[in-house]
Amino acid sequence: MRTTGRRGLLQRPDEHLLLDTKLVTSDTVIPASLTILAALADLCAPTRFPWSPVGSGAVGKASKKKAQRRQGAGQSRAEFKQEQAAGRQERADVQASRALSELGDVARSLEQTEAENVKAWWGGAPVVPATIPEWDAESLGHYFFFDSNIVKTAVAPPLAAAVIPEPEKLAADRGLLTGAVSALTRAVVFDGVKASDPALDPFLDLLTPAVEKEIEYATANNSYSDGPLYHFDVFPLFYATLAVVGHDDTLTALLPVLARHFDVTLTGIGVTTLTGVQITEALFRALLEDYRFEDPQDADLLARLRREKTHGTGLMQLVRSTLVAPEDAFRVGLAVLAELAELCRTNAKSVLGT
Numbered sequence: 001m002r003t004t005g006r007r008g009l010l011q012r013p014d015e016h017l018l019l020d021t022k023l024v025t026s027d028t029v030i031p032a033s034l035t036i037l038a039a040l041a042d043l044c045a046p047t048r049f050p051w052s053p054v055g056s057g058a059v060g061k062a063s064k065k066k067a068q069r070r071q072g073a074g075q076s077r078a079e080f081k082q083e084q085a086a087g088r089q090e091r092a093d094v095q096a097s098r099a100l101s102e103l104g105d106v107a108r109s110l111e112q113t114e115a116e117n118v119k120a121w122w123g124g125a126p127v128v129p130a131t132i133p134e135w136d137a138e139s140l141g142h143y144f145f146f147d148s149n150i151v152k153t154a155v156a157p158p159l160a161a162a163v164i165p166e167p168e169k170l171a172a173d174r175g176l177l178t179g180a181v182s183a184l185t186r187a188v189v190f191d192g193v194k195a196s197d198p199a200l201d202p203f204l205d206l207l208t209p210a211v212e213k214e215i216e217y218a219t220a221n222n223s224y225s226d227g228p229l230y231h232f233d234v235f236p237l238f239y240a241t242l243a244v245v246g247h248d249d250t251l252t253a254l255l256p257v258l259a260r261h262f263d264v265t266l267t268g269i270g271v272t273t274l275t276g277v278q279i280t281e282a283l284f285r286a287l288l289e290d291y292r293f294e295d296p297q298d299a300d301l302l303a304r305l306r307r308e309k310t311h312g313t314g315l316m317q318l319v320r321s322t323l324v325a326p327e328d329a330f331r332v333g334l335a336v337l338a339e340l341a342e343l344c345r346t347n348a349k350s351v352l353g354t
Contacts, residue, residue, distance in 0.1 A: 114178060118156050121179040123163025130154040130190035136347040144243040144344035149235040150189060156182035158191050159199045164206065177210055177228040184330065185236050188338035195335035196269045208327045215319055215326050224313070229329055233286070233313035237333055240340040241283045241314070242291075247350050250297045255280055257351055265339045269331055274323050279314075279336055281305060286314040 119127060132154055135141025144150060157163075162183050165176050180203045187193035187200065210227050217225040224230050245254055255277070262276030285305050287293075293302060315333045318324040324332050343351045 113175065114152075115155075117173075117176050118152075118179045118182045120165055120169075120176055121162045121183055122157045125157075125161065125163075127155055127157075128161075130158075130186055132190070133345070139347040139349055140243060140247075140344040140351065141346055143246060144240060144341065147239045147243060149239045150185075153182040153185040153236060154190055156186040159183060159187050159193065159203070162203075164202065170206075174210065174227070177207060178231050180207055181228050181232045181236075184334055185232070185337065188334045189236075189341045194268070195265075195331055195338055200331065200334070204327075204330050207330055211319075211326045211329050215316075218316060219320060224316075229315060229319075229333075230313065232330065232333055233315045237283075237314060237337055238286055240337055240344075241287060243344055244340055244351055245284070245287065249350050249352055250295050251284055251293060252298050252301050253352060255284075255301065257354065258283075261339050261343065261354070262336060265335045266332075269335050271324075271328065271332060273325075274318065274332065278318065278323060279332075281308075282314045282317045283336075285317060289313075 132145055132151060133141065135145060156179065162180075165179075170176050184200060184203055188195060193199060207228050211229045214225045214227040214229050217223075217227075244258070245251060258280045259276035262279045264276075266272075266274055266276065266279075284301075285308075288302075288305060315324070315329050318332070319326055319329050343354060
């Protein structure tokens with residue numbers, strides 16, 4: 001449970017413990033979990049159990065030791081059990097050490113790949129990170145601007161300096177699109193670019209076909225697709241939302257406040273098919289995938305959110321519900337992210353009253 005002076009949010013224990021090791025970040029914890037799971041499966045394979053199969057000769061040896069113990073010779077049963085347990089623990093320690101080593105390799109490899117994808121959009125020019133403002137500890141500003149998923153987008157190029165990779169390179173490596181996501185995130189979070197600014201259009205046009213494919217995949221398979229919308233939805237947007245709701249405020253109290261701000265945001269980008277309440281509730285539902293909220297004052301709201309749960313992350317829910325067109329998904333998401341960033345430019349600990 002996270003208890004950093006804010007709401008105690010119950011996260012899935014496997015992810016929470018891995019994040020605490022500092023070997024992984026929130027965006028590498030899932031593949032890291034799979035690496036450990038594979039290692040544990042290997043540890044529990046039949047060939048690793050301490051007994052031997054019938055006919056191996058080990059049974060006769062064990063019977064001889066048992067006879068010696070009855071005669072007062074050799075190890076006592078307690079000593080034998082202790083030695084057996086020590087052997088199992090030693091094997092487990094070796095396997096766990098190997099798993100953690102592999103985990104670190106996976107995390108570093110994923111981070112390096114993503115960093116290279118972002119750097120490609122600089123077109124060979126020197127990387128000039130955006131300035132990250134300082135905020136008081138435990139403040140909204142601290143939790144928003146110092147989250148690793150926000151911080152890493154500061155090294156993306158500003159839109160004016162970004163160099164879109166050649167079409168053949170983008171076709172060969174769709175992972176390069178995460179560079180566009182990072183550049184757009186930097187633009188609205190650090191550079192003050194409005195989601196309605198035409199400067200976003202070339203990047204949004206580039207991302208739209210990939211978003212359409214993601215929606216098709218999610219609709220056909222009822223599962224996530226690792227594309228740019230998913231990347232934006234579950235990392236910067238998810239953790240930006242968490243920065244706002246992680247305080248002791250109830251979701252019930254936050255809902256009308258955030259909805260009011262998002263209504264203004266939607267007006268600014270000319271979207272009329274969506275309301276601030278629908279956006280806020282979609283973001284809350286996304287949080288329910290990984291966190292458990294237990295304030296009694298939220299009981300009715302949580303029951304309704306769970307009852308109306310649709311598969312997918314925040315933006316994905318809205319697109320699959322046809323409340324947002326695929327070509328508008330990123331502009332809506334960036335507008336929401338920009339508003340969350342604006343709400344968090346403060347040393348206050350709550351958005352209530354804004």
